[in-house]
Amino acid sequence: xxxxxxRLTQVGEFGLIDRLRAIVxxxxxxxxxxxxxxxxxxxxxxxxxxxxTTDLLVExxxxxxxxxxxxxxxxxxxxxxxxxxxxxxxxxxxxxxSLALRPDLGxxxxxxxxxxxxxxxxxxxxxxxxxxxxxTPDRMAINVVVLGSVPAGQGDTLLRRDRARPGDRVGVTxxxxxxxxxxYALRHPEHCPAPVREALAGEHRRPQPQLxxxxxxxxxxxxxxxxxxxxxxxxxxxxxxxSGVSATLEAARLPIHPAVLEAFPDRALAWAAxxxxxxxxxxxxxxxxFEPALAALAxxxxxxxxxxxxxRPEVVPGRPGAALVHLIDAGGRPVPLARIGWDHFSAxxxxxxxxx
Amino acid sequence: xxxxxxRLTQVGEFGLIDRLRAIVxxxxxxxxxxxxxxxxxxxxxxxxxxxxTTDLLVExxxxxxxxxxxxxxxxxxxxxxxxxxxxxxxxxxxxxxSLALRPDLGxxxxxxxxxxxxxxxxxxxxxxxxxxxxxTPDRMAINVVVLGSVPAGQGDTLLRRDRARPGDRVGVTxxxxxxxxxxYALRHPEHCPAPVREALAGEHRRPQPQLxxxxxxxxxxxxxxxxxxxxxxxxxxxxxxxSGVSATLEAARLPIHPAVLEAFPDRALAWAAxxxxxxxxxxxxxxxxFEPALAALAxxxxxxxxxxxxxRPEVVPGRPGAALVHLIDAGGRPVPLARIGWDHFSAxxxxxxxxx
Numbered sequence: 200x201x202x203x204x205x206r207l208t209q210v211g212e213f214g215l216i217d218r219l220r221a222i223v224x225x226x227x228x229x230x231x232x233x234x235x236x237x238x239x240x241x242x243x244x245x246x247x248x249x250x251x252t253t254d255l256l257v258e259x260x261x262x263x264x265x266x267x268x269x270x271x272x273x274x275x276x277x278x279x280x281x282x283x284x285x286x287x288x289x290x291x292x293x294x295x296x297s298l299a300l301r302p303d304l305g306x307x308x309x310x311x312x313x314x315x316x317x318x319x320x321x322x323x324x325x326x327x328x329x330x331x332x333x334x335t336p337d338r339m340a341i342n343v344v345v346l347g348s349v350p351a352g353q354g355d356t357l358l359r360r361d362r363a364r365p366g367d368r369v370g371v372t373x374x375x376x377x378x379x380x381x382x383y384a385l386r387h388p389e390h391c392p393a394p395v396r397e398a399l400a401g402e403h404r405r406p407q408p409q410l411x412x413x414x415x416x417x418x419x420x421x422x423x424x425x426x427x428x429x430x431x432x433x434x435x436x437x438x439x440x441x442s443g444v445s446a447t448l449e450a451a452r453l454p455i456h457p458a459v460l461e462a463f464p465d466r467a468l469a470w471a472a473x474x475x476x477x478x479x480x481x482x483x484x485x486x487x488x489f490e491p492a493l494a495a496l497a498x499x500x501x502x503x504x505x506x507x508x509x510x511r512p513e514v515v516p517g518r519p520g521a522a523l524v525h526l527i528d529a530g531g532r533p534v535p536l537a538r539i540g541w542d543h544f545s546a547x548x549x550x551x552x553x554x555x
Numbered sequence: 556x557x558x559x560x561x562r563l564t565q566v567g568e569f570g571l572i573d574r575l576r577a578i579v580x581x582x583x584x585x586x587x588x589x590x591x592x593x594x595x596x597x598x599x600x601x602x603x604x605x606x607x608t609t610d611l612l613v614e615x616x617x618x619x620x621x622x623x624x625x626x627x628x629x630x631x632x633x634x635x636x637x638x639x640x641x642x643x644x645x646x647x648x649x650x651x652x653s654l655a656l657r658p659d660l661g662x663x664x665x666x667x668x669x670x671x672x673x674x675x676x677x678x679x680x681x682x683x684x685x686x687x688x689x690x691t692p693d694r695m696a697i698n699v700v701v702l703g704s705v706p707a708g709q710g711d712t713l714l715r716r717d718r719a720r721p722g723d724r725v726g727v728t729x730x731x732x733x734x735x736x737x738x739y740a741l742r743h744p745e746h747c748p749a750p751v752r753e754a755l756a757g758e759h760r761r762p763q764p765q766l767x768x769x770x771x772x773x774x775x776x777x778x779x780x781x782x783x784x785x786x787x788x789x790x791x792x793x794x795x796x797x798s799g800v801s802a803t804l805e806a807a808r809l810p811i812h813p814a815v816l817e818a819f820p821d822r823a824l825a826w827a828a829x830x831x832x833x834x835x836x837x838x839x840x841x842x843x844x845f846e847p848a849l850a851a852l853a854x855x856x857x858x859x860x861x862x863x864x865x866x867r868p869e870v871v872p873g874r875p876g877a878a879l880v881h882l883i884d885a886g887g888r889p890v891p892l893a894r895i896g897w898d899h900f901s902a903x904x905x906x907x908x909x910x911x
Contacts, residue, residue, distance in 0.1 A: 232604065232710040236797070238642040238781055239608035239703075241713055246602045248588065251684065252595035255653035255698055257691045286594040297611035297698050328607065335613045335694065342611055342653050342687075342698035347595075354588040357597055425594055441592070 206305055215332060218306055222313045223320075223327040231293075231328050240295065240329035247348040250357070252283035258339040266385045269308045271404040272341070273315030279428065280345040281323055281408035282478040286426035288358045288417025289347035291323050291410065296330035297342040316343075323410060349417070358416060358482065362423035363442035367483035367509035370493060372412045373502050375431060377402035377456040379474025380463055395462045402456070406478035412501045416482055419492035424482035430473040435481050436524045439509075446483075447525045448472075448507035450534045468534075472526060483509050571688060574662055578669045579676075579683040587649075587684050596651065596685035603704040606713070608639035614695040622741045625664045627760040628697070629671030635784065636701040637679055637764035638834040642782040644714045644773025645703035647679050647766065652686035653698040672699075679766060705773070714772060714838065718779035719798035723839035723865035726849060728768045729858050731787060733758035733812035735830025736819055751818045758812070762834035768857045772838055775848035780838035786829040791837050792880045795865075802839075803881045804828075804863035806890045824890075828882060839865050 220235045233241040256262055256276055264272070277294060284291050296316065300309065313327075320327055325345065349357060381403030384391040391399070409426070416424055423442070427434050431453070439446050455471040463470070484492060489505070496503040513523050526534045576591045589597040612618055612632055620628070633650060640647050652672065656665065669683075676683055681701065705713060737759030740747040747755070765782070772780055779798070783790050787809070795802050811827040819826070840848060845861070852859040869879050882890045 233606075233643075233713060233715060237716050238639040238714075239606045239645070241604055241606045241643065241645075241710060243707070243710055244600060244603055244605040244704075247600050248597055249600040249702075250589075250595045250597045251649065251651055251700075251702070253651045253653050253685070253687050253698070253700060255655055255687050255689050255696070257655050257689060257696070260655075260689065260691055283594040287589075287597065289595070289597075293607065295607055295609045295700060297609050299611055299613050299616075299696060329609070331609050331611050331698075333611050333613060333616065335616055335696075338691065338694050340611065340613070340655060340691075340696045340698075342609070342696075344607075344609060344651060344700045346605075346607070346702075348600075351599070354597060354599055357589060358594075359589060360593050 215306060215309060218310055219313050222310060223317055231326065235329050240293070242293065242328065246351040248351060248354040248357070250284060250287050250289040250347045250349065251344065252280050253342060253344040254279045254283070255340060255342045266382070267404055269311035270315035273312035274319050274405050276341045276343045277316045277319050277325070277345070278406045278408050278478065280343045281319070281325070281410060282406065282426040282428070284345055284347040285409045285413035286358060286424055286480055287347070288356065288413045288424070289349050290414065291325040291345055291347045293326050293328045293346045294320065295328060295344045298330070298332050299335040299340040300332065301337060301339055302334060323408065356417050356422070358413060358422060358424035360423070360425050360438050361441040363438050363444050363446075363483040363509045364485065365444055365509055365511045367423070367485055368489040368505055369435065369446060369448065369481065369483050369507040369509060370489065370503055370505050371427070371431065371454065371479055371481045372409050372496070373477065373479040374454050374456040375427070375477050375479065376459040376467055376470035376474050378406065378476035378478075379470040380456070380459040380466070382476075384462070391462050395458050398458050399462070403476065406476065408478060409480045409501070411499060412480055412496055412503070415495050415499055415501065416480065416492055419495045420488045421482050421484045421492050423484065424480050427477045427479050427481055428475060430475040431471065431477075431481060432473050432524050432526065433475070438481070438483065439524060443512050445510045445513045445523045445525070446507055447510055447527060449529070450526050451529050452504060452506045454502070454504040454506075571662060571665060574666055575669050578666060579673055587682065591685050596649070598649065598684065602707040604707060604710040604713070606640060606643050606645040606703045606705065607700065608636050609698060609700040610635045610639070611696060611698045622738070623760055625667035626671035629668035630675050630761050632697045632699045633672045633675050633681070633701070634762045634764050634834065636699045637675070637681070637766060638762065638782040638784070640701055640703040641765045641769035642714060642780055642836055643703070644712065644769045644780070645705050646770065647681040647701055647703045649682050649684045649702045650676065651684060651700045654686070654688050655691040655696040656688065657693060657695055658690060679764065712773050712778070714769065714778060714780035716779070716781050716794050717797040719794050719800050719802075719839040719865045720841065721800055721865055721867045723779070723841055724845040724861055725791065725802060725804065725837065725839050725863040725865060726845065726859055726861050727783070727787065727810065727835055727837045728765050728852070729833065729835040730810050730812040731783070731833050731835065732815040732823055732827035732830050734762065734832035734834075735826040736812070736815040736822070738832075740818070747818050751814055754814050755818070759832065762832065764834060765836045765857070767855060768836055768852055768859070771851050771855055771857065772836065772848055775851045776844045777838050777840045777848050779840065780836050783833045783835050783837055784831060786831040787827065787833075787837060788829050788880050788882065789831070794837070794839065795880060799868050801866045801869045801879045801881070802863055803866055803883055805885070806882050807885050808860060808862045810858070810860040810862075
């Protein structure tokens with residue numbers, strides 16, 4: 200940074216807004232009628248099905264500036280919302296950003312955060328249209344809202360959680376486990392050689408929302424999907440709960456990230472199954488739709504893997520309507536997560552040191 | 556409450572979402588294609604000019620649960636956003652709510668918060684369509700986004716900050732000073748008799764977004780307005796800065812809330828001029844538009860007062876382009892805010908005890 204460090208308290212709210220306006224103005228994209236600096240943002244919207252999502256990130260809970268740069272934080276705050284739009288099969292249009300900032304911060308940090316957000320907005324064709332900037336004495340928070348759309352009249356083609364049916368195949372985009380492995384490698388650098396650590400940390404810091412995959416799934420006739428934020432098993436479990444079904448996944452088919460397998464062979468399966476923050480899409484469809492959808496994704500260069508099937512709902516005594524995801528080995532036997540290191544990972548995820 | 560107290564940790568994220576869905580389902584209004592519980596909310600949107608605004612409230616900065624009930628907090632979190640839409644002249648349509656919650660909270664508190672939000676959403680014709688619920692170890696935060704609209708092609712009729720011109724008259728809706736007086740009365744109950752205290756506290760806790768006034772101003776041809784969140788002088792100063800003009804207000808014309816005048820005669824003018832959180836609208840228009848607009852508001856039962864004029868920009872040595880708001884007495888002499896208790900109020904507003 201060539202410029203002298205400036206505290207937020209020196210430039211004030213309006214000085215900061217001017218700086219941020221300059222950053223988001225670079226992106227091109229659609230021009231709002233009214234952008235940053237008025238009571239609200241405004242734009243001309245043709246008839247469409249609008250899709251809106253919001254995510255709130257809290258310092259110390261969802262991000263740790265010891266492991267994440269400001270630029271990566273901006274990227275990720277937008278990425279998790281774009282991932283929700285991808286999971287609906289919608290195209291992003293507009294984003295609004297709310298920041299609660301500590302008074303000890305300088306303008307450079309916030310500008311870096313916006314630059315990271317704008318880099319992804321450019322790539323995704325999304326306009327940062329406005330927001331709110333407030334102060335907080337200690338714990339920062341970032342809320343991002345993204346508005347997207349599909350063409351008018353196509354609301355029934357959106358990818359939903361409650362559309363899985365017995366007999367559906369289950370697929371997943373991309374490779375799994377790298378984000379959780381990256382976070383572990385950042386916390387325990389001594390357990391991972393530097394080049395692998397950097398590669399995995401990059402996956403953790405800069406998730407790639409699967410917008411192309413979501414669009415292709417929707418136009419191929421798939422109707423059930425969600426993005427993997429809390430782990431494949433947990434999120435597919437939500438699809439099962441919403442749809443009133445259960446699912447069976449073959450452990451050997453999970454597309455584990457090769458760097459995770461190489462660096463952490465004992466934990467790779469647990470991270471791929473339950474590690475979270477991969478921001479890939481898990482989806483289900485009847486075979487007649489599933490096969491051509493897989494082909495369309497592969498043709499567009501999207502990595503995609505068939506990993507299991509949707510079963511009838513399970514009746515568990517004392518848990519009426521309980522919906523479950525089973526992980527099985529090649530012989531059809533259940534793979535208990537405890538045996539593959541799930542408990543260990545769970546403690547890691549909670550930020551505690553596992554009792555080894 | 557008849558039900559046993561339930562901690563958030565007992566019902567979990569999905570138990571909480573089920574409860575909130577039941578509350579917001581009561582409101583009627585437009586039916587979303589996809590509501591609470593999927594990756595995103597979705598609805599069919601006819602062609603329109605969309606208007607979007609977001610506000611982030613942080614515990615201990617923007618609200619204090621010692622002075623505000625959960626129900627009032629929900630109301631206010633939505634009200635401040637609806638006030639931004641009113642300041643554009645737009646109609647509200649949809650809201651998304653993000654909550655960062657402490658683990659010590661029970662579900663009853665959050666349900667109360669949503670009930671307060673829904674009460675205002677019902678009154679304003681707004682649908683709570685979704686959101687995000689996350690945990691925080693300590694300091695709560697609430698982010699609300701509201702989407703509104705004006706008819707397609709009417710984007711140039713929106714009420715903006717940068718449209719004030721020399722010769723415009725300046726008007727304000729409602730009565731001023733009650734919110735700041737209410738906060739003071741809550742903090743210093745010994746200085747205010749109980750009935751007046753309750754009335755003023757109600758103004759502080761449950762601001763009424765001026766949606767009808769905003770709509771009438773826009774349709775009457777007014778093009779410049781904003782809502783008063785930081786105080787009349789500060790917010791009119793923002794209009795002046797954005798428009799490149801200055802303004803002169805007559806202190807004797809400010810519509811001070813009568814209960815404030817009665818309970819706090821020495822501070823009433825300072826609170827009306829600079830107290831903040833009144834969520835009334837300040838607007839400017841040339842006389843040919845201003846007069847009929849005032850008549851239209853008055854006919855609809857909206858209290859409205861002419862308080863001053865827009866002047867040419869001032870040139871202040873060393874502050875190029877500085878835009879200022881002058882408060883004058885009946886003889887045209889400047890009214891220094893220090894003399895009317897501004898310094899005292901400033902310290903109050905910052906949450907500090909003034910040095911008396």
